[in-house]
Amino acid sequence: MTSRPTALVTGATGGIGLELARSLASTHDLVLTGRSDQKLAALRAEFPNARVLALDLSRPADLAANLPPFEALDVLIHNAGVAELGTVAETPADVWDETMRVNVLAPAELTRLLLQALRAARGHVVFVNSGAGLNASPGWGPYAASKFALKALADALRGEESSRGVRVTTVYPGRTATDMQRHVRQQEGGAYQPDVYIRPSSVARTILAVLSTPRDALLTDVTVRPSE
Template structure:
């Protein structure tokens, strides 16, 4: 039985990761901001707010985790806005949740990951190194998250810690619904990738033999998942 920490555990992808891990008997530490929502999961709750990075290390220490088989970074937030309209507060919030919070959680859990020869998995932006109009702040955070994962992979290779970045296209979650409706498009979840598919891909990465390295995994989407003339 593995011990796995999942951030964004109450979100569309994170909650499905928790469900699938628990179904197969793994122990899960579910990380999120909302204690009430976390209590509804079949997991050990850890209340953290990525917008308050100074609070992360004390909370992780208090959890008393000495060995950790994996950390799955599934937390994320997006506020669509043009560069002219995006405020400093919006930039700060998105960068905190999408980049600096995951960086601090990674830093504080590294000793436990090293002790177990563990695995860090980062859920990234499927479009990779491109940014569409109005996605600037979100894309900037995710570009930074890829840089974090790439640096961590090189730094920790000698310590037996594996690092995987996963880039899923358009997943049927409340975040994707808000994006579609924000652009004025119909939200049709049946045409999109499903959270259980992404969770299954995460488990595939976690279950890869110890002598393999799945550095990056991309999950595409059929053309029916995009509005006419639009590629997110």
């Protein structure tokens, strides 16, 4: 019996991460991470065969102590993130600090810790970025800066690991109907309109297409925009 590939998805308790878990469950052994005990319990109920891990990405230095060993890892999807808006003039250092820790430092550390397993499997790392990782708008400084940095991390990793067979893709979704988007709209003072945003399942299907790209080709950067 051939063993199934293993996929680790961060931020799997909702939104794009949950849809990814649902999409991958039939073909991959899942390792799903989150922070909320209640939501992690729901994950365990929906995916009884998955390994569900409580990882606090706001504490990158603690990841090593809470991560089980992996001999091989086929897919690593960095999906978790935080989005706090504010102008440069009004955003205090602690917001910048948490945003960078969760959105950049934790993915960097998690990748470092899992790199040997990814090399062993000639695995694929997917960074779920944002349109803000390509264009920084007023009031989006901390979040956009973290996403620009995440793009730099992905680009550097791709160049460093391609000779070892590790593939790296960045996906840039536009506004997606998730709890994060609801929080963003509250900060913007606007209405949350899920019908005009991308469905999380559509982003998940795009990422599945990225993962299914033949070995002789690589999608390095994929932008996903609402169709209307």
